[in-house]
Amino acid sequence: MSDEPVIRVRGLKNCFGDQVVHEDLNLDVYRGEILGVVGGSGTGKSVLMRSIIGLQTPDAGEIEVFGEPIIGRDEAETVEVRKRWGVLFQGGALFSTLTVAENVQVPLREFYPDLSQQLLNEIAAYKVVMTGLPPDAGPKYPAELSGGMRKRAGIARALALDPELLFLDEPTAGLDPIAAAHFDELTKGLRDTLGLTVFLITHDLDTLYAICDRVAVLADKKVIAVGTIPELLALDHPWIQEYFNGPRGRMAAATEERQKEAEVTR
Numbered sequence: 138m139s140d141e142p143v144i145r146v147r148g149l150k151n152c153f154g155d156q157v158v159h160e161d162l163n164l165d166v167y168r169g170e171i172l173g174v175v176g177g178s179g180t181g182k183s184v185l186m187r188s189i190i191g192l193q194t195p196d197a198g199e200i201e202v203f204g205e206p207i208i209g210r211d212e213a214e215t216v217e218v219r220k221r222w223g224v225l226f227q228g229g230a231l232f233s234t235l236t237v238a239e240n241v242q243v244p245l246r247e248f249y250p251d252l253s254q255q256l257l258n259e260i261a262a263y264k265v266v267m268t269g270l271p272p273d274a275g276p277k278y279p280a281e282l283s284g285g286m287r288k289r290a291g292i293a294r295a296l297a298l299d300p301e302l303l304f305l306d307e308p309t310a311g312l313d314p315i316a317a318a319h320f321d322e323l324t325k326g327l328r329d330t331l332g333l334t335v336f337l338i339t340h341d342l343d344t345l346y347a348i349c350d351r352v353a354v355l356a357d358k359k360v361i362a363v364g365t366i367p368e369l370l371a372l373d374h375p376w377i378q379e380y381f382n383g384p385r386g387r388m389a390a391a392t393e394e395r396q397k398e399a400e401v402t403r
């Protein structure tokens with residue numbers, strides 16, 4: 138992790154009618170880190186992600202990704218920076234009428250319309266295997282895959298353009314604990330091998346303990362705290378205490394502790 142922010146958010150404000158979702162929200166995400174983003178339902182985690190990737194126009198504030206301003210710029214102006222990130226939306230959001238391989242090719246066709254079909258096929262096949270899917274998953278349709286495989290296919294598509302930055306919105310939601318743990322390993326493995334920066338929205342405490350370098354907590358319309366889990370535990374904010382020190386939080390901490398001990402004795 139470096140001290141260079143890949144994402145810089147300052148004074149962000151987002152409203153829907155009378156509802157103020159974000160007010161004076163600030164956040165830095167550093168190169169090479171996996172940043173977990175947590176908060177109660179409706180605190181605006183997805184709206185924050187959508188603002189950063191330019192799908193939501195905020196009411197005020199500044200957002201920079203790789204030093205490029207995002208707010209108020211159209212798609213054509215941000216094309217170079219958009220090539221540098223990949224996104225896995227909540228639920229995977231694959232096109233159901235396209236095969237896995239065709240889904241992976243969508244961003245390639247959008248940004249590199251002159252690539253030959255052979256090259257598109259080769260890149261898609263490589264991305265599919267890279268995410269741990271069997272090679273024969275390429276010609277399958279999303280409906281023919283398990284939930285865990287669909288998430289992997291979503292990651293394969295997010296990786297299509299060899300991004301430096303990956304946005305994941307609740308990637309382990311709906312997965313059984315074993316598939317979720319495998320997905321966590323995949324995320325960490327990709328970060329370690331490709332040097333990615335990962336912005337990871339999650340409700341999954343196991344994921345936070347297992348792979349996140351820092352965690353940002355959304356509450357009261359802003360990021361109220363960001364740090365390692367021990368740093369957050371030292372704060373006496375009621376939501377943070379309830380979240381990390383509630384029964385599920387304690388269980389996730391104990392699991393992580395056991396895994397670390399097992400690694401030491403191995």
Ligand SMILES: Nc1ncnc2c1ncn2[C@@H]1O[C@H](COP(=O)(O)OP(=O)(O)OP(=O)(O)O)[C@@H](O)[C@H]1O
Nearest residue numbers: 153156158176177178179180181182183184185340
């Ligand atoms: N396009 C929209 N129009 C109106 N309201 C919206 C829109 N998008 C989001 N909201 C509202 O903004 C708030 C934050 O939504 P968001 O989806 O970011 O929450 P979240 O923290 O990701 O929640 P969850 O953990 O349940 O996914 C919610 O109250 C939601 O209803």
